[in-house]
Amino acid sequence: MIDIHAHILPGLDDGAQTMEEAIEMAQAAVQAGIHTIIATPHHGTSKYENEKAVVMESVRRLNEELGRQDIALRVLPGQEVRIYGELLQDLQAGKVLTLNDTGEYLLVEFPSNHVPRYVEALFYDLQCEGVTPIIAHPERNAEIIGNPDILYNLVQKGALAQVTAASLSGGFGKKIKKFSMQLVKHHLIHFIASDAHNVSTRSFKMKEGMGELEQELGQQHTYLLRESAAAVVSGGYIHKEDPKHIRIKKILGGLF
Numbered sequence: 001m002i003d004i005h006a007h008i009l010p011g012l013d014d015g016a017q018t019m020e021e022a023i024e025m026a027q028a029a030v031q032a033g034i035h036t037i038i039a040t041p042h043h044g045t046s047k048y049e050n051e052k053a054v055v056m057e058s059v060r061r062l063n064e065e066l067g068r069q070d071i072a073l074r075v076l077p078g079q080e081v082r083i084y085g086e087l088l089q090d091l092q093a094g095k096v097l098t099l100n101d102t103g104e105y106l107l108v109e110f111p112s113n114h115v116p117r118y119v120e121a122l123f124y125d126l127q128c129e130g131v132t133p134i135i136a137h138p139e140r141n142a143e144i145i146g147n148p149d150i151l152y153n154l155v156q157k158g159a160l161a162q163v164t165a166a167s168l169s170g171g172f173g174k175k176i177k178k179f180s181m182q183l184v185k186h187h188l189i190h191f192i193a194s195d196a197h198n199v200s201t202r203s204f205k206m207k208e209g210m211g212e213l214e215q216e217l218g219q220q221h222t223y224l225l226r227e228s229a230a231a232v233v234s235g236g237y238i239h240k241e242d243p244k245h246i247r248i249k250k251i252l253g254g255l256f
Contacts, residue, residue: 001032001033001034001035001036001206001210001226001229002034002035002036002037002038002226002229002230002232002233003029003034003036003037003038003193003194003196003204003206003229004038004040004078004099004107004134004162004191004193004229004232004233005038005040005078005080005107005136005162005164005191005193005194005195006025006029006037006038006039006040006193006194006195006196006204007039007040007041007042007080007195007196007197008022008025008026008029008037008039008062008075008196009022009039009041009055009058009059009062009075010022010058010062012041012042012048012050012054012055012058013041013042013047013048013050014042014047014048014197015041015196015197015198016197016198019061019062019065021198021199022062022065023065023066023069023071024199025196025198025199026062026066026071026073026075027071028196028199028203028204029073029194029196029204030071030072030073032203032204032205032206032207033206033207034073034194034204034206035072035073035074036073036074036075036076036233037073037074037075037076038075038076038077038078038099038100038107038232038233039055039058039059039062039075039076039077039078040078040079040080040099040107041055041058041079041080042079042080042082042109043055043079043080043081043082043096043097044081044082044083044084044087044090044096045082050079051095051096051097052077052079052094052095052096052097052101055077055078055079055097056077056097056101059075059076059077062075063075076099076100076233077097077100077101078097078098078099078100078101078107079096079097079106079107080107080108080109080136081096081106081107081108081109082108082109082111083108083109083110083111083116083119083122085118085122087108087122087126088122088125088126088129091106091126091129091131092129098131099134099232099233100232100233100234100235102232102233102234102235103130103131103235104130104131104132104232104235104236105131105132105133105134105160105232105235106126106131106132106133106134107134107136107162108133108134108135108136109135109136109137110135110136110138110141110144111141112140112141112142113141113142113143114141114142114143115141115143115144115150119154120153120154120157123154123157123158123159124157127158132158132159132160132238133159133160134159134160134161134162134190134191134232135151135154135159135160135161135162136162136195137162137163137164137167137195138151138161138163138183138188139163139164139167139176139179139180139183140164140167140172140176145179148182148183148186148188148245148246149245149246151183151188152186152188152243152244152245152246155187155188155240155243156243160190160191160238160240161183161188161189161190161191162189162190162191162192162193163180163183163184163189163191163192163193163209164180164192164193164194164195164209165192165193165194165195165204165205165206165208165209165210166194166195166202166205166208166209167180167209168180168181168184168192168208168209168212168213169205169208169209169211169212170212171205177212181212181213181216182246183246184213184216184217184221185216185217186243186244186245186246187240187241187242187243187244188243188244188246190225190228190238190240191225191228191229191232192206192209192210192213192222192225193206193229194206210222210225213225224239227239
């Protein structure tokens with residue numbers, strides 16, 4: 001498997017704090033069936049600034065250590081960028097890093113409780129530059145939970161979205177699990193990734209998440225998600241179905 005979202009680089013954010021912890025995460029990833037990780041440290045938050053050059057050097061050092069210890073994991077560069085108004089300018093200035101530095105896909109994060117009003121315009125500008133935004137864990141955004149049409153509108157206009165494996169496996173509770181599955185069923189999710197931060201409280205859970213999806217939707221759907229992750233690594237084309245609206249009554253009745 002390919003994991004397009006994990007906090008494995010040591011000492012950059014709230015993920016692995018040391019090289020030893022990063023190696024522990026790498027070993028756990030291999031045991032979970034993951035052979036490639038796009039490292040996505042937080043960038044553009046009030047606590048973390050991890051510009052492109054810093055990430056690239058950290059990835060180089062980690063891969064070097066993985067080679068020394070003969071751990072069969074490939075780590076690629078990326079960021080999880082907290083949405084902010086100057087994002088496009090910083091991308092053009094070489095501070096913001098697309099996933100695997102292909103220039104094609106950018107992992108972006110919303111604040112947990114709302115979606116900024118300027119997001120639609122920013123996403124349009126990014127796409128005019130040839131960059132497709134991938135929305136990280138929308139299933140955990142309070143405003144999207146209350147109004148899934150916010151995500152529908154962004155996906156309809158070209159954005160992609162990534163659900164967290166632990167959300168599908170129940171790690172964030174039954175409500176988030178049900179909502180995550182609704183998003184997948186309505187073609188509002190294009191990737192499953194770990195968002196792993198450590199080996200204890202926020203581990204990979206990729207097998208578990210994929211297993212839940214396969215049980216609910218069949219093997220073909222999980223195959224397409226794996227293909228999409230591979231396309232991100234190569235900067236290739238990602239197939240997506242037309243998104244569908246989620247009825248609010250269905251969500252409220254099913255979750256709350």
